[in-house]
Amino acid sequence: MYQRILVPVDDSDTSRQALLEATRFCHNQHGKIRLAHVINLAQFTWGGAEFVDVGELQGNLRQSGRTVLEKAAALMQENGVEAETTLIEIWGGTISSAIIEDATNWPADIVVMGSHGWTGLDHLLLGSVAEGVVRHAPVPVLIIPIKRKK
Known part of the structure; x- marks a missing residue:
């Protein structure tokens, strides 16, 4: 069984679904869960920053990230799992690279994360953090797809 589970979180339904799935790995076991949220501080240093x-x-942005982590940790606690949290600050680069670096340094046995399931033009324009993690992660990655309403 996996003992060290990294769960990247944001404030989305897919992230919530991944959190709930991760609780199934640790419920009544001695595994550790680490919730990670990545913020890119460099996004405010380019063009137009002289006006703000x-x-x-x-x-x-930091406070918003801490709030995301607090909500995620509370959800885990409601489901009987204690989780540590980390706010990862990057200055440019990709979110997926930051997640991979944290998975390596912590070190995680598995990464459990949600995917929005974007395809076509949305995927081309917005990219996919999950895809970037899957391609380069040093450990297995469990992708939880969004449950679409019918």
Whole structure:
């Protein structure tokens, strides 16, 4: 059984579904879950930043990230699982690379994450963090697809 489970989280339904799936790995066992949220602080340093307080925007981004992690940890606790949290700050680069680096350094046995399931133009324009993680992760990756309403 997996003992160290990394769960990248954001504030989406797919992330919530991945959290719930991760609880199935640890419920009544001694595994550890680490919830990770990645923020890109460099996004406010390019074009137009002279008109706003970059420090304030970055502070708001950090607070938003902490809130995402607190909600995710609370959901895990409601399901009987204690989880540690980490806010990963990057300055450019990709979110998937940051997740892979954390999976390596922590070290995780598996990564459990949601996928929005975008295809076509959406996928081309928005990319896929899950796809980037799957392609380069040093450990198995379990992708939880979004449950579409019928």
